[in-house]
Amino acid sequence: MKLVDTFGRNHSYLRISITDACNFRCTYCTSGKSFPVTPRSQWMLPHEIQHLAETFIHLGIQKIRITGGEPLVRKDAAEIFNRLGDLPVELAITTNGVFLPKFLDQFEKIGLNKINVSLDSLDPLEFYRIVGVDDFQKVKSGIQEAVERGFEVKINAVPTQATAHKEIIDFALLTQKQNVEVRMIEMMPFSGNDWDRNQVLTKAEILDIIQQQYTIKSFPKLPEETADRFQIEGFEGKFGIISTVSDPFCSGCNRLRITADGKMKNCLFGKREDDLLGALRNGSDLKEIILNNVWAKHAQTGGQLLSSNMENRSMIAIGG
Numbered sequence: 001m002k003l004v005d006t007f008g009r010n011h012s013y014l015r016i017s018i019t020d021a022c023n024f025r026c027t028y029c030t031s032g033k034s035f036p037v038t039p040r041s042q043w044m045l046p047h048e049i050q051h052l053a054e055t056f057i058h059l060g061i062q063k064i065r066i067t068g069g070e071p072l073v074r075k076d077a078a079e080i081f082n083r084l085g086d087l088p089v090e091l092a093i094t095t096n097g098v099f100l101p102k103f104l105d106q107f108e109k110i111g112l113n114k115i116n117v118s119l120d121s122l123d124p125l126e127f128y129r130i131v132g133v134d135d136f137q138k139v140k141s142g143i144q145e146a147v148e149r150g151f152e153v154k155i156n157a158v159p160t161q162a163t164a165h166k167e168i169i170d171f172a173l174l175t176q177k178q179n180v181e182v183r184m185i186e187m188m189p190f191s192g193n194d195w196d197r198n199q200v201l202t203k204a205e206i207l208d209i210i211q212q213q214y215t216i217k218s219f220p221k222l223p224e225e226t227a228d229r230f231q232i233e234g235f236e237g238k239f240g241i242i243s244t245v246s247d248p249f250c251s252g253c254n255r256l257r258i259t260a261d262g263k264m265k266n267c268l269f270g271k272r273e274d275d276l277l278g279a280l281r282n283g284s285d286l287k288e289i290i291l292n293n294v295w296a297k298h299a300q301t302g303g304q305l306l307s308s309n310m311e312n313r314s315m316i317a318i319g320g
């Protein structure tokens, strides 16, 4: 079975948000404000997440990324991971890394090897300005421990026009002696993040900053990959740039999403949401809903132009 849309794109990658609660208040995500968290009774329960994951795997999903909000703040996260760990699927997680060390043993046990950690600045004061929490050292040491234990770690950062050029260089230098991948993501518009195109530091600008000091080589990109990947000559690690705004890459998209309250989205920017959790709870046919949702996927960016007044939820509520 395959989840193919009207443009021939095969969907093999599902991102499941397990909570819209987060311990950070990132400027580019929530504009530094607190967001109302969905009442817990509306969150998918661990056995429901497992059931939905099994359904998607049966339909052709091969990789599941657990995300949020911040997935590691959910009290029953460990139970969810154990349940997903029993399924025949590749597992990955995106986290802000504060509670990462607590979960590394379990991740090893269940074979979850791919960890993306957000680290938006290498300067503790700037980090605090961006995320609103003084947890820089915890995140850094969580990343270090995961790298030393052999996890495949990617570091995500959202540089903006407010980011000093020196920081871009410092991110690139992180890859000098460590086999990590740093990925710089163009700031995307979502409900509540006060997006303005002029804030976006684009792929071309990031490359320009790095190339003024270093020689880089680029790697071929698979159609479903989001990041253009590069390496500075002589460096161990790589850096990637995710150019959703300046150069969208929707034609190879293989992703589907489920929000923490069990709604299926076929695109990060799409308005359409189908209530899988409601359907699961009242015994409706999940397969039909999923296939219809995939079939309705737009060619690009959910059928909307990227702008500050797009109709969508916040990133924290969709699941990054």
Ligand code: SAM
Pocket (backbone or CB within 6 Å): 022, 028, 029, 067, 068, 069, 070, 071, 094, 095, 096, 116, 117, 118, 156, 157, 158, 185, 186, 187, 188, 189, 190, 193, 315, 316, 319, 320
């Ligand atoms: N709490 C986890 C974390 O911090 O990684 C997972 C959720 S977070 C929403 C997932 C990713 O989305 C992070 O790498 C974050 O940097 C990114 N993100 C959030 N808002 C964004 C925006 N407006 N533009 C680009 N990336 C964004």
